[in-house]
Amino acid sequence: MPRIDGIETTKRIRLMNKKTPIIALTAVEEDQIKDKIHEAGMNDFIIKPYDLAEFHQIVLKNLYKNII
Template identity: 40%
Template sequence: MRKIPLRVLYVEDEELIRVMMVRFLERFQFSVCSAANGKIAWDLFLEYRPDVVITDIKMPFLDGIQLAKKIREKNVNIPIAAMTAFSEPEIIEEARIAGVNEILIKPIDVEKIRELLLTYEK
C-alpha cells in the first residue's frame, strides 16, 4: 500500500462539477490539484507532477486531447483518463491516439472514478 496519497490532476472547465469532484476525491485521501482548462493544467502538470490525470475533453484554450498529447511527450507512463459528454467514436478514437488510457462518459459516476484511482494506488 502507498504511504503517500495518490496525486491527481483533475481538469474540468465547469466550476461546480470541478469543485464537487475535488471535494469527493479528497474525502478518499487522494491529493488533488485542479484546473479550469488545459492551459492551466499543463502548467500544473509540470509543477505538481501528478500520478494520474483526469481531464475533460472539450475545454477552452487547450482541450483534453491536446493536453494528453503534451503530457505524452513528457511522460509516456502516466495514466490519463478523459471525460466527455460526447460518445462519438471519432472523439474517442482521437483521445486514444493521443494517449488516453480510459474514456469516461458524462455524467460521470464518481464511484467509478474512485475505483479507477484505487487501481493506480497499487
C-alpha cells in the same frame, strides 16, 4: 480549457511523460471520441454523467496498471 483541449494537452504531456495515467472526462458520446482519446495517448475515459462506482473502477484500474 480556454486555450487548448484535453487531446492537445495529452499529446504535450506524452512528449515528456509516457507513464502517468491520463483519463478523459467528457460529455461527448463514446463512439465520437473513443479513437481520438486513445490516439492522443490517454489511457481511458469516463463519460458524463457518470456513476461514482464507475468512476472509482476506471481510476483504480488505471492506477493498478501503472503500478505493475
